[in-house]
Amino acid sequence: MTAAHPVPAAALARPYTSVVVGTDFTPCSAVAIGQAIRIAAWSNAPVRVVHVIDTTVVIELESALSAYQQATRDHLVQDAKAAWGEFAVRIAGASALPIHVSMNNRLVGILNHTREHKADLLVMGAFGDQSPDVGFGTVATACVRKSMTDVLLVRDTQAGPFKCVVAAVDFSETSARALARAAMIAAQDGAELHVLHVFAAPWHRLHYRAPQPMAPAHLQKQYRDALERRLADLVGPVAEAHKGLRIRPVCNDYGGHRSGIVEYAKSVSADLIALGTRGRTNLRDILLGSTAEKALDESPCSVLAVKPEGFRHPLAAGEA
Secondary structure (H helix, E strand, O other): OOOOOOOOHHHHHOOOOOEEEEOOOOHHHHHHHHHHHHHHHOOOOOEEEEEEEEHHHHHHHHHHOOHHHOOHHHHHHHHHHHHHHHHHOOOOOOOOOOEEEEEEOHHHHHHHHHHHOOOOEEEEEOOOOOOOOOOOOHHHHHHHHHOOOEEEEEOOOOOOOOOEEEEEOOOOHHHHHHHHHHHHHHHHHOOEEEEEEEEOOHHHHOHHHOOOOOOOHHHHHHHHHHHHHHHHHHHHHHHHHOOOOOEEEEEEEOOOHHHHHHHHHHHOOOOEEEEEOOOEEOOOOEEOOHHHHHHHHHOOOEEEEEOOOOOOOOOOOOOO
16 A cells, blocks of 8 residues: 555645636526635635637527628627626626636637636536436536646535535545545535545455455455554544544445445435546546546536646647
C-alpha cells in the first residue's frame, strides 16, 4: 500500500472565490443557479451566469431566412437576455446577477467564460429533461472532463442545503483535495460527511480460488485494519479543522470497485458525492478515470468533481 496524501492545509481553509454557473433556462439549471448562489455567499464570492447559444443553431436559422432577416444573432441575444429576466425572478437572489450571452460551441463558450473570470468553481445542472437516476448529459460531463477548475453538477431534486455528503477517497492527493472540499460544504450545511474508501481486496482477483478467498480470516482483518488506520489518518486534519462536523469513515470491500461509490451513496441516501478526477492523456482525450466516469454515469445525486492540482486542458486554456 502506498502512503496516504495528507489533506492540503490551503484546501481546508480556502473557500471558492469566483463562481460561474451555466443556464439553459430549464428547471434544473434554476436549481444549479440557486446552489451557486448559496455556495458563493459563504465567502461573498461573485457569481456570473453564462448562456451559450449554439453556433450550429444560429447558422441553420440564418441560412433559412431571407436577406432582410439577417439580424438573427442580435435578436437571439436580446431574446436570451429577456428570457433571463423572466427566469431569474423565480430564483431567490438571481435577478441581481449579470448574465453573459454568447454564440459558440456550448462547451467552448462555458469554458471560455470560466477562464476569463478566473472562476474556481463551475456549476451546471443535470440534463434537464431526464429522470434523476440517469447520467448528467453530454455538455455537463464534457465540462467535467475538460474544465481546469472544480465542477459541481446539480440534480434538479437538490434545491436546498445538502444533508448527506459522501467523499470518495483513494488516498491520492486529488482525493484528499476532494475530501477537503466535501468537508467545507458539509460543515457549512450542517450535513453528515461520509468518508468512503472503496476497495477490492486482493483475494477477490484470484477467481480460480472462488468461492474460497485466498487469505484466512485473520489476514483479511489485518488488511482491513490497515486501510482503516490510513483512512483515520486522512480524516484527522479534516475533523480538527471543522470542529463538530459529523464524520463517518467507511472502508467498503466491494468487488465491482467502479460501482461501489454509487451503491454506497444510494444506501445512505446521499445528496452529494465529492470525488477527485484523474488527468490522463491518450489519443482521444484527457480522461476522468474509470471511477469518476462511473459516478457521472450512474449517480442518483449531485456530484462535485475536484480537479488535480495544476490540471490543464488545451480547450479550457483557450489553446485549442
